[in-house]
Amino acid sequence: MQQPLQSSHLIGLRDFGVCLEEQFDLCVKLEDLADSLPSKVDTRVAMMLARRLQSALRRCHALEEKIVFPVLLSAQTDIAAILDRLRQEHLEDEYHANDVYDAIQAYVATRDRKDAEQLGYMLRCLFISLRRHLAFDCDYVLPLLRRAAVL
Ligand SMILES: [Fe+2]
Numbered sequence: 745m746q747q748p749l750q751s752s753h754l755i756g757l758r759d760f761g762v763c764l765e766e767q768f769d770l771c772v773k774l775e776d777l778a779d780s781l782p783s784k785v786d787t788r789v790a791m792m793l794a795r796r797l798q799s800a801l802r803r804c805h806a807l808e809e810k811i812v813f814p815v816l817l818s819a820q821t822d823i824a825a826i827l828d829r830l831r832q833e834h835l836e837d838e839y840h841a842n843d844v845y846d847a848i849q850a851y852v853a854t855r856d857r858k859d860a861e862q863l864g865y866m867l868r869c870l871f872i873s874l875r876r877h878l879a880f881d882c883d884y885v886l887p888l889l890r891r892a893a894v895l
Pocket residue numbers: 805808830834877881
C-alpha cells in the first residue's frame with residue numbers, strides 16, 4: 745500500500761517542475777539574444793533578461809539544494825557524489841550568469857562590435873551548459889524525486 749505523499753515532497757516536485765520550465769525558457773531567450781547580435785538587440789529586453797537570469801537561477805538552485813536534494817538523500821544514500829557535482833554546476837552557472845549580466849550591461853552601454861562577439865560567445869557557453877544540466881535534471885533528478893515522493 746502506498747504511503748500518503750508528504751507535503752514537502754509535493755511542493756518540491758511541483759516547484760522543481762516549474763523551475764525546470766523557467767530555466768528552459770531562459771535558455772531560449774539567451775539563444776534569441778545571441779542570434780540578435782549585433783544589430784537586432786532590444787536593449788531593454790536584454791537588460792530584463794540579464795536581471796531575470798540571475799534571480800531565477802539563484803531561486804531554482806536554492807529550491808533544488810534546500811528541498812529536492814535532501815528528499816533524494818533521504819531516499820537514496822548513494823547519491824551524495826552526484827549531488828555534489830550538481831551543486832558545483834549550479835555555482836558555475838551562477839558565476840557565468842553574473843559575467844553575462846556584466847557583459848550585457850557593457851554591450852547596452854557601448855554597442856561595441858567587439859563586445860558583441862564576446863557577449864555572443866558567453867551567451868552560447870551559458871545556455872549550452874545550462875541545457876546540459878537541465879537535461880540531467882529532467883532525465884535523472886526528476887524521476888528520482890517522483891519515486892522518492894511516493895516512498
Ligand atoms: Fe539543477
